[in-house]
Amino acid sequence: FYTPKELGGLGMLSMGHVLIPQSDLRYAKQTDVGPTHYRSGLSHDADQLIPNLYRYILPWEQEFIDSKRVWAEYMLKRKKAAEENRRLTLEDLEDSWDRGIPRINTLFQKDRHTLAYDKGWRVRTEFQQYQSLRQNPFYWTHQRHDGKLWSLNNYR
Known part of the structure; x- marks a missing residue:
C-alpha cells in the first residue's frame, strides 16, 4: 500500500504506527533500497515501523x-x-x-x-x-x- 506509484504501489501515506513484518525485512537486507511491499503478518522482534506522517508534519x-x-x-x-x-x-x-x-x-x-x-x-x-x-x-x-x-x- 505504502509503496510509491512509480514502483507499482498505491502511493498511500501512513498515518498510523504500522510494523514491518519480520519476513519482509529479510528481503530488505538483500538490497539497499529497503522494503517496497509487505507480504505477511505484522509481528516481529525488530519493531521497525513504516514511516508515518506524524514524524514529518509538526503539530x-x-x-x-x-x-x-x-x-x-x-x-x-x-x-x-x-x-x-x-x-x-x-x-x-x-x-x-x-x-x-x-x-x-x-x-x-x-x-x-x-x-x-x-x-x-x-x-x-x-x-x-x-x-x-x-x-x-x-x-x-x-x-x-x-x-x-x-x-x-x-x-x-
Missing part, C-alpha cells in the same frame, strides 16, 4: 513555538547585518528558510511589496466559502501570504 503548537524562535533569530540576523552594513543572504537564512508562520521565504518573494497592500485577505477567503461550492479545509491560509506550511519531501 500546530510546536509550529507556533518554532515560529517565535525562528522570527526572533531572523530579527537578530537582520540587526547584525544592518550593523555590518550588508544585506542578508540565502546562506544566512538557509536553516530557517522554510520555517516560521508566515514562512521566512515569503519576505523574499517577487511580489512581496504587492502582498503588503493586500489587506483583509483572510476575511475575503473566509467569505469565499459562501461563493464557491468547493470545500476548502485550509481556507485560513494562503500559500503566497503564509508560504508553504507543509512539505512531504522528507517523507519519501
Whole structure:
C-alpha cells in the first residue's frame, strides 16, 4: 500500500504506527533500497515501523513555538547585518528558510511589496466559502501570504 506509484504501489501515506513484518525485512537486507511491499503478518522482534506522517508534519503548537524562535533569530540576523552594513543572504537564512508562520521565504518573494497592500485577505477567503461550492479545509491560509506550511519531501 505504502509503496510509491512509480514502483507499482498505491502511493498511500501512513498515518498510523504500522510494523514491518519480520519476513519482509529479510528481503530488505538483500538490497539497499529497503522494503517496497509487505507480504505477511505484522509481528516481529525488530519493531521497525513504516514511516508515518506524524514524524514529518509538526503539530500546530510546536509550529507556533518554532515560529517565535525562528522570527526572533531572523530579527537578530537582520540587526547584525544592518550593523555590518550588508544585506542578508540565502546562506544566512538557509536553516530557517522554510520555517516560521508566515514562512521566512515569503519576505523574499517577487511580489512581496504587492502582498503588503493586500489587506483583509483572510476575511475575503473566509467569505469565499459562501461563493464557491468547493470545500476548502485550509481556507485560513494562503500559500503566497503564509508560504508553504507543509512539505512531504522528507517523507519519501
